[in-house]
Amino acid sequence: xxAQQSPVRFELDELRRRLQxxxxxxxxxxxxxxxxxxxxxxxxxxxxxxxxxxxxxxVMVESMNEGAISLSLDGTxxxxxGAFAAMLERPLDHVMGHKLAEFVGSENxxxxxxxxxxxxxxxxxxxxxxxxxxxxxxxxxISLNPVKMDDNEVIGVVITDLSERRxxxxxxxxxxxxxxxxxxxxxxxxxxxxxxxxHLGLLERLxxxxxxxRLEQNILKARGQADRMTELINRLLDVTRIASGRLELELxxxxxxxxxxxxxxxxxxxAKKARCEFRLDIEAGIRSRSDRFRLEQAIVNxxxxxxxxxxxxxxxxxxxxxxxxxxxxxxDRGGGIEPESLKRIFNRFERASSSQQSNGLGLGLYIAGNxxxxxxxxxxxxxxxxxxxxxxxxxxxxxxxxAIAPAA
Amino acid sequence: xxxxxKILLIEDDxxxxxxxxxxxxxxxxxxxxxxxxxxxxxxxxxxxxxxxILLDLMMPNMNGWDFRDAQLRDARLAKIPVVVLxxxxxxxxxxxxxxxxxxxxxLKELLSAVKRFSNSSQPKNNRPS
Numbered sequence: 001x002x003a004q005q006s007p008v009r010f011e012l013d014e015l016r017r018r019l020q021x022x023x024x025x026x027x028x029x030x031x032x033x034x035x036x037x038x039x040x041x042x043x044x045x046x047x048x049x050x051x052x053x054x055x056x057x058x059v060m061v062e063s064m065n066e067g068a069i070s071l072s073l074d075g076t077x078x079x080x081x082g083a084f085a086a087m088l089e090r091p092l093d094h095v096m097g098h099k100l101a102e103f104v105g106s107e108n109x110x111x112x113x114x115x116x117x118x119x120x121x122x123x124x125x126x127x128x129x130x131x132x133x134x135x136x137x138x139x140x141x142i143s144l145n146p147v148k149m150d151d152n153e154v155i156g157v158v159i160t161d162l163s164e165r166r167x168x169x170x171x172x173x174x175x176x177x178x179x180x181x182x183x184x185x186x187x188x189x190x191x192x193x194x195x196x197x198x199h200l201g202l203l204e205r206l207x208x209x210x211x212x213x214r215l216e217q218n219i220l221k222a223r224g225q226a227d228r229m230t231e232l233i234n235r236l237l238d239v240t241r242i243a244s245g246r247l248e249l250e251l252x253x254x255x256x257x258x259x260x261x262x263x264x265x266x267x268x269x270x271a272k273k274a275r276c277e278f279r280l281d282i283e284a285g286i287r288s289r290s291d292r293f294r295l296e297q298a299i300v301n302x303x304x305x306x307x308x309x310x311x312x313x314x315x316x317x318x319x320x321x322x323x324x325x326x327x328x329x330x331x332d333r334g335g336g337i338e339p340e341s342l343k344r345i346f347n348r349f350e351r352a353s354s355s356q357q358s359n360g361l362g363l364g365l366y367i368a369g370n371x372x373x374x375x376x377x378x379x380x381x382x383x384x385x386x387x388x389x390x391x392x393x394x395x396x397x398x399x400x401x402x403a404i405a406p407a408a
Numbered sequence: 409x410x411x412x413x414k415i416l417l418i419e420d421d422x423x424x425x426x427x428x429x430x431x432x433x434x435x436x437x438x439x440x441x442x443x444x445x446x447x448x449x450x451x452x453x454x455x456x457x458x459x460x461i462l463l464d465l466m467m468p469n470m471n472g473w474d475f476r477d478a479q480l481r482d483a484r485l486a487k488i489p490v491v492v493l494x495x496x497x498x499x500x501x502x503x504x505x506x507x508x509x510x511x512x513x514x515l516k517e518l519l520s521a522v523k524r525f526s527n528s529s530q531p532k533n534n535r536p537s
Contacts, residue, residue, distance in 0.1 A: 183496075187466065190495035190511040191421050198427040201515025202434070225423060273422075308468075 014400045043355050045264055066160035067140075070147070075116045087140070089132040100157070105129045105137060112142075119144030127162065141164050188232055196225040250253055253289045256326055257282045263299050268305075271315070274307040276332075281318040299328070306332040350388045413526035414438040417476065418448045419493065428462070428518070432467070435519060437526070441446040445475030452485055460526040461490045461529055466502065473503055490502045490508040 061068045067084030069077050077096050085092045088103050095103070104112050108128040118124045123145045129137040139162040147156040200224035206215050264278055271278060288295075306315045310332035318329040415432055415520035418423040429445050432439050440458065442448035444467040452458075461479075462524045472492065492503055496510040506525050509517060 187495040191424055194493075194495075195424045195427050195513040197512050198424075198431060198515055198518070202427065202431060205434075205515075221423070221427065226424075365492070 030372050033082060065161075066159075067161075069100065069159065070103065070153040071116070071119075071144070071153065071157050073079055073116075073120055074152060075101055075113070078154060087138055087159065087161060089134070089136075103130050105131050115142065115144060116155065119146060119157075120153070121146055130159070135152045139163055168383040185232075185236060189229060190226040192232070196222055196229070199225065250291050250293070251289055252292065254289050254292050254295070256286045256288050256328065257284050257319055259292070259296060260328065261315065262298060263296060265301065267300065267303055270304070271307055274311040276307050276311060277314045279314055279316045281316070281320075283320050286319060288326055299330075302330050305332055412436050412438055413459040413522075414440070414456065415460050415462060415522060415526060416448065416451070416488075417441045418443075418445060418463045418467070418472070419462070419464040420444055421464070431515060431518065432522065435522075436454055437522065445470030445472065445478070449476055455489060457485070459488070460522060461473070461488055463490050463505070464524070465492060465494045465496055469477050476505070491521050492524055493530060528537055 026357060064081060064083055067087050068081040069084055072078055080092065080095050085095050088095060095246040101109055101112055105128070110190065113126060115124055115126050123143070125141060127139065127141050129139050131137055141160045141162055143158045143160075145156045145158075147154050153362070187371050193317065199218050206218065209215075259283055261280070264280065268278075274398070291392045299339050303315070303317070313332055316329070318327075318331070320327050351388040373387055415437050417428055417432075418426055418440060419428065419441070422443075423504075425441050425443070440451060440455065442451050446469045448461075449470070455487055463472045464526050465476065470478075476490060479488070479490070480481050480507060490505045492505040492508040493511060493513060494500070494503075507523055
């Protein structure tokens with residue numbers, strides 16, 4: 001005989017049903033599926049509408065171009081809008097419930113943790129990159145505001161995509177560099193052109209005079225200026241090739257010590273004019289695989305730089321083996337380089353001093369340091385006013401590098 | 409007997425300085441040379457004053473603009489006329505000079521400017537005090 005269901009059991013099932021219904025209603029409210037509630041009471045049914053208050057805000061937040069997040073105090077994303085998920089190139093359900101820290105670059109993790117901590121009680125903002133699943137970085141500004149919601153404390157976060165602004169800034173910077181380059185290139189070409197024109201003017205006057213030696217000297221000097229202009233133009237073409245990755249290398253194994261001492265011989269006249277004495281410490285038998293022409297060009301550029309910016313000071317040139325690396329150091333005792341300038345001197349058309357103080361295309365260290373000539377650069381701060389030491393590191397087999405270190 | 413005008417050339421490019429010197433010496437001018445503004449001020453402090461200064465602008469140590477400022481502040485030097493030999497563009501910082509010649513300059517332009525401005529009969533105190 002089937003036992004009759006007890007009233008207690010019946011009551012329990014009814015309560016369970018109501019509880020489930022209430023939970024479903026709450027979920028629907030949380031999910032934005034409910035715009036109004038009808039509540040029955042002693043005075044009849046009353047309608048509570050959500051459309052008047054929350055709905056417009058929800059629509060607004062969903063249609064924003066900025067990313068919007070509500071973040072728990074421990075940095076978990078409780079809610080985010082579609083714009084934020086789109087910034088991350090992920091579906092919404094792969095974002096909500098995850099930590100915000102999962103979507104920023106590893107170099108920003110400490111800064112983000114600090115930002116969230118401060119965001120518990122203050123409005124704070126910072127710029128940092130979000131990272132897509134493909135590893136693409138998106139520059140953003142992240143603004144955090146503490147929000148008190150009934151008994152819950154959350155952090156309201158607005159994320160603004162800065163990539164368009166960055167692109168504009170980069171385009172403006174490219175235009176500035178191009179204008180500066182045209183100005184410098186024009187200046188640098190005008191001086192040898194003047195010299196060439198004056199030699200040609202002199203030759204016109206000298207023709208017919210019975211001094212062939214003087215004629216010959218002026219022709220040679222005119223040719224020298226034409227060569228100088230050709231060299232300048234070739235450097236400009238090198239820059240274009242480096243920038244577009246079309247610089248072709250002819251790699252072979254060379255004796256670095258032999259190359260360095262050869263260059264010092266070639267440059268000795270220039271050094272004498274600059275009153276710079278070389279102090280050489282060259283370890284024999286160090287070989288490196290490089291494009292000899294580019295390698296020589298890079299070393300000449302670095303040494304010329306020392307002659308240019310530290311005239312009257314000795315220049316120590318040291319080549320040593322350090323483990324598997326060959327290290328070339330060019331260490332002058334000139335004015336040093338401002339820390340701010342250190343960051344940019346390996347860029348194109350950059351000089352540490354102002355353009356009114358110095359001639360030159362500002363290309364020497366750019367060509368010396370570009371990765372296409374198999375040189376890699378590590379820059380460190382140099383002691384202000386104590387000269388510059390340039391380190392060129394070359395693993396014995398392949399690959400080189402150049403670093404700036406404090407002069408001792 | 410007339411003294412040939414004395415020109416001070418302030419130019420950091422050795423090749424250009426050399427050919428300008430050859431041209432001016434051939435034309436009978438006296439010439440002295442300094443490779444930057446600082447060296448020029450040192451030279452002017454200890455030697456006979458020139459009739460004309462040919463001044464480059466972009467130079468290490470002391471550029472042409474700073475040299476000109478220093479020259480104008482020194483009553484002994486202020487009246488020496490200055491012809492600028494500039495490789496900078498039209499939009500560069502202006503400079504107070506009797507003439508600005510833009511490089512590349514021809515032999516004719518150079519000689520014409522030197523002749524015109526080195527004959528000015530400014531009273532000069534030629535000896536350093």
